[in-house]
Amino acid sequence: MSEKIKYFLERISWVDIMVWLFGLAILVIAVIGVIGSIHNAYYTKEQWMDFVVFGISQGGVYALIALGYTLVYGILFMINFAHGDIFMAGAFTGYFLAAKLNQYGIYNSHPIISLLLIMLLAMVTSVVVALITERVAYRPLRKAPRLVPLITAIGASFTIEYTFRGLYGSGVEAYPDMKIFVGKTSVLGLRILKVHLLVIILSILLMAALYAYVQYTKAGKAMRAVAEDKDVASLMGVDVDRVIVNTFILGAALAGIAGVLYALIFKQVHFFMGFIPGIKAFTAAVVGGIGNVPGAMLGGFILGIFEALGPGLILEGLGIPASYQLKDVIAFTLLVLVLIFRPTGLMGERLSEEKV
Amino acid sequence: MDSQNTFWKSAVKNGLLAGAIGLYSTLVGLVQAFNKRAVIEQLSLGHITLLLSWGVVAYVFLNHHREAESKGKLIAAGALVGGLGAFLVALLPMTAQWVDYHFVFVHAGPEMYSLLTFGKGPWVGSAMLVAVGALWGVLIALVVSLPTFWRNSVVKAFLITITVGLLSDLFSGMTIGWMFQPFLGVEGLNILGAVLVFGLSIAYDYWSAHRKPKESAEAVATEPTGITKAQLRRMVVGALALVVVAGLPLLLGSYLSHVLNMVGLYTIMGLGLNIVVGYAGLLDLGYVAFFALGAYMMGLLTSTGPLGIAHWTFWEAVPFSILVAMVAGILLGVPVLRMRGDYLAIVTLGFGEIIRILALSNWLKPLIGGAQGILLIPKPPLFGFKIQTPIHFYYLILVGIGLAAFVAYRLRESRLGRAWMAMREDEDVAEAMGIDLVVTKLTAFAFGASFSGLAGAIFASYVGSIFPHSFNLLISINVLSLIIVGGVGSMPGVFVGSLALVGLPELLREFAEYRMLIYGLSLIAMMLLKPEGFWPEPIRKRELREEVGD
Numbered sequence: 001m002s003e004k005i006k007y008f009l010e011r012i013s014w015v016d017i018m019v020w021l022f023g024l025a026i027l028v029i030a031v032i033g034v035i036g037s038i039h040n041a042y043y044t045k046e047q048w049m050d051f052v053v054f055g056i057s058q059g060g061v062y063a064l065i066a067l068g069y070t071l072v073y074g075i076l077f078m079i080n081f082a083h084g085d086i087f088m089a090g091a092f093t094g095y096f097l098a099a100k101l102n103q104y105g106i107y108n109s110h111p112i113i114s115l116l117l118i119m120l121l122a123m124v125t126s127v128v129v130a131l132i133t134e135r136v137a138y139r140p141l142r143k144a145p146r147l148v149p150l151i152t153a154i155g156a157s158f159t160i161e162y163t164f165r166g167l168y169g170s171g172v173e174a175y176p177d178m179k180i181f182v183g184k185t186s187v188l189g190l191r192i193l194k195v196h197l198l199v200i201i202l203s204i205l206l207m208a209a210l211y212a213y214v215q216y217t218k219a220g221k222a223m224r225a226v227a228e229d230k231d232v233a234s235l236m237g238v239d240v241d242r243v244i245v246n247t248f249i250l251g252a253a254l255a256g257i258a259g260v261l262y263a264l265i266f267k268q269v270h271f272f273m274g275f276i277p278g279i280k281a282f283t284a285a286v287v288g289g290i291g292n293v294p295g296a297m298l299g300g301f302i303l304g305i306f307e308a309l310g311p312g313l314i315l316e317g318l319g320i321p322a323s324y325q326l327k328d329v330i331a332f333t334l335l336v337l338v339l340i341f342r343p344t345g346l347m348g349e350r351l352s353e354e355k356v
Numbered sequence: 357m358d359s360q361n362t363f364w365k366s367a368v369k370n371g372l373l374a375g376a377i378g379l380y381s382t383l384v385g386l387v388q389a390f391n392k393r394a395v396i397e398q399l400s401l402g403h404i405t406l407l408l409s410w411g412v413v414a415y416v417f418l419n420h421h422r423e424a425e426s427k428g429k430l431i432a433a434g435a436l437v438g439g440l441g442a443f444l445v446a447l448l449p450m451t452a453q454w455v456d457y458h459f460v461f462v463h464a465g466p467e468m469y470s471l472l473t474f475g476k477g478p479w480v481g482s483a484m485l486v487a488v489g490a491l492w493g494v495l496i497a498l499v500v501s502l503p504t505f506w507r508n509s510v511v512k513a514f515l516i517t518i519t520v521g522l523l524s525d526l527f528s529g530m531t532i533g534w535m536f537q538p539f540l541g542v543e544g545l546n547i548l549g550a551v552l553v554f555g556l557s558i559a560y561d562y563w564s565a566h567r568k569p570k571e572s573a574e575a576v577a578t579e580p581t582g583i584t585k586a587q588l589r590r591m592v593v594g595a596l597a598l599v600v601v602a603g604l605p606l607l608l609g610s611y612l613s614h615v616l617n618m619v620g621l622y623t624i625m626g627l628g629l630n631i632v633v634g635y636a637g638l639l640d641l642g643y644v645a646f647f648a649l650g651a652y653m654m655g656l657l658t659s660t661g662p663l664g665i666a667h668w669t670f671w672e673a674v675p676f677s678i679l680v681a682m683v684a685g686i687l688l689g690v691p692v693l694r695m696r697g698d699y700l701a702i703v704t705l706g707f708g709e710i711i712r713i714l715a716l717s718n719w720l721k722p723l724i725g726g727a728q729g730i731l732l733i734p735k736p737p738l739f740g741f742k743i744q745t746p747i748h749f750y751y752l753i754l755v756g757i758g759l760a761a762f763v764a765y766r767l768r769e770s771r772l773g774r775a776w777m778a779m780r781e782d783e784d785v786a787e788a789m790g791i792d793l794v795v796t797k798l799t800a801f802a803f804g805a806s807f808s809g810l811a812g813a814i815f816a817s818y819v820g821s822i823f824p825h826s827f828n829l830l831i832s833i834n835v836l837s838l839i840i841v842g843g844v845g846s847m848p849g850v851f852v853g854s855l856a857l858v859g860l861p862e863l864l865r866e867f868a869e870y871r872m873l874i875y876g877l878s879l880i881a882m883m884l885l886k887p888e889g890f891w892p893e894p895i896r897k898r899e900l901r902e903e904v905g906d
Binding site: 018019022023078079137141144146148149150152154160161163165167279286321322326328331332339340343 | 384690691705884
């Protein structure tokens with residue numbers, strides 16, 4: 001045991017100490033904030049529950065997007081920077097179907113069918129956009145130095161955003177309300193918004209399905225094999241190109257559905273909507289341990305809850321007014337803290353530095 | 357027989373591709389927006405966009421089959437690709453009477469349809485469009501079947517003519533604009549001007565192709581004697597360039613000087629980010645943070661408004677702007693010391709966003725003005741004279757660029773610069789060679805940030821008031837894009853890049869809506885076709901080529 005400690009102490013440099021101190025300082029500030037908030041009791045217990053439920057439902061959306069990042073990263077070791085915009089493509093396109101269905105009254109007379117149709121359209125759009133991006137921007141650069149595909153991905157992100165701005169216009173569109181999902185319902189004695197319940201249930205179902213796919217089907221096995229070692233997988237008869245395309249399809253389909261769910265919670269869609277959720281979802285993937293499927297799910301929920309609680313729980317306790325404006329700061333700070341204290345993420349087993 | 361089939365099949369495929377690209381540029385609104393700018397007489401940039409979207413596909417396809425197929429077949433295939441491409445686009449106006457495209461696509465409407473059909477109604481007009489596409493395909497097939505020298509020369513001349521036509525406003529805006537009048541139409545070039553530019557370009561190609569062998573013999577001959585001709589020429593060119601740079605704003609007038617000033621500010625930032633990304637290999641996506649800090653520092657220290665705290669002059673505040681940015685660079689550098697590559701990119705992006713969100717927040721509003729920003733930032737005084745107009749600022753910015761370029765150059769040649777580059781190549785090996793990674797990384801961040809702080813300080817004084825909205829992520833992306841387009845790590849590349857990415861879009865203001873789209877596309881195209889940039893650093897070029905070629 002003492003050997004281990006000695007080894008550990010030898011490995012620490014003053015950089016680690018500096019970085020840790022930086023992280024500790026943030027943690028201390030956060031704790032002071034929490035104590036301040038609890039002491040002052042700004043919100044009732046019910047309001048806190050609302051925050052948590054909201055956090056879980058937006059966390060579900062983050063998790064679905066984060067899965068796309070994690071799947072692609074697990075196989076190609078690249079950040080698909082354009083993934084947030086693939087999510088936007090689905091949500092934005094789905095809006096037009098929703099508006100048309102609403103116009104003919106089908107939206108409210110057959111809500112489940114409408115929702116399925118909208119999700120299908122969003123999925124197909126996202127998948128098509130992802131496939132074009134992969135074919136044009138990523139595939140030719142698979143062997144290039146790491147910086148190159150990352151820059152292409154940034155380029156792809158802007159291209160997709162402004163393509164959709166050109167196609168659909170720069171206005172903010174609002175999904176119509178679906179009457180059966182308006183209002184609250186009670187679950188286990190808790191009053192929660194029906195939309196939140198729907199999003200939570202759907203996102204958990206989808207994640208379970210994805211996990212089963214990756215873990216128990218042959219295609220999922222091939223995917224894990226390629227993630228482990230491309231060359232060996234291809235020697236074992238796995239068509240690596242095919243698996244990569246499959247991965248993009250899977251990630252994009254989830255992002256498309258996540259887009260519709262996001263639009264159900266937040267109503268509004270526009271061409272730039274993918275940017276922030278995209279970064280948040282990436283953060284979620286890193287928090288959970290990038291490349292790790294259950295990690296992305298866990299990271300999504302953690303980030304969602306953190307972001308919902310953070311402004312009220314930490315920032316207001318520090319006496320910061322209008323703290324909701326700073327919720328993005330919380331997400332980024334969480335990312336930095338995780339990278340400082342546990343760079344492999346909560347569930348990541350492999351050393352991140354090995355891959356990066 | 358089989359190869360025949362595949363040839364035609366692939367022609368049809370390419371025709372569909374041409375059509376898809378044409379449809380894309382039409383629906384995105386490029387064609388319509390570009391239609392506002394005439395290039396040669398009535399031919400607008402919109403027409404050219406359509407023609408190019410079919411033409412590039414046809415050219416690449418036909419060029420691929422040039423050796424194997426007969427001329428007649430190439431022409432037929434060209435007509436097929438062009439015609440099919442045009443037909444797909446023509447489907448839009450033809451079916452518009454039954455389908456309401458406008459519900460989804462904002463640009464689809466009568467204006468677009470009449471543009472596509474030359475105002476002749478859906479059927480006649482569409483037929484005309486297809487005919488134009490087919491003719492264009494034939495023309496391209498003819499160009500493809502020319503001998504190599506002429507083919508390249510014609511393509512180049514065509515592109516140059518379009519560029520000159522596009523920028524012809526620039527000529528008429530100059531103080532010596534009258535000299536170009538005979539060649540300009542109401543907007544864009546006239547036929548005479550277009551033919552002249554086209555002819556000149558081909559003539560120049562012809563001349564330079566037939567001159568080359570003689571010149572190289574000459575250079576070899578004079579080499580042993582003292583100053584070579586090439587050296588002498590370089591000196592003369594350098595002196596001329598100096599005179600031109602110094603006199604430029606007087607020649608260009610106020611508006612173009614403003615454009616140059618923006619180019620200049622981005623050049624300073626580019627030189628700074630070049631240290632971080634180009635020399636040290638640390639991908640920083642939050643570079644705008646330091647620009648904002650420099651600008652806010654300048655604003656707070658000099659503003660004569662209610663938020664001003666010191667009422668200093670520009671010159672007193674500049675060192676503090678630079679210093680604050682530098683310190684921030686070190687502070688933000690510490691937590692990311694252990695991160696590499698992608699993680700670093702995302703975390704720095706987060707920092708950039710945090711700075712903007714904080715500047716915008718109500719929390720800091722009493723200090724830095726929130727969304728209302730800081731107003732009444734005075735112009736820099738200079739010996740009783742005030743630097744006020746864009747032309748005055750041009751010289752201030754020029755001095756800034758000179759300073760930044762000098763520092764960047766000296767740093768690159770120094771021990772520290774070599775340490776940065778060693779770290780860029782391989783961190784572990786660099787550490788094993790005795791390079792202190794912590795110091796090396798933090799100095800890279802600090803120097804990079806200080807340049808951005810300088811640019812921010814000048815910017816604040818130049819525009820007179822600053823708002824959080826001016827400091828969004830797009831600036832970071834712009835700066836990154838411009839050093840990539842110019843060539844990562846290359847100093848002249850920074851200038852070329854900012855001229856291309858900042859100067860051009862400023863001149864083509866009416867397409868501002870499509871600026872970011874074109875940025876995105878050019879980033880992708882650059883990485884696919886020319887990852888080393890337009891003006892690469894020699895070492896970098898070799899590396900990238902090798903690795904890509906693997």
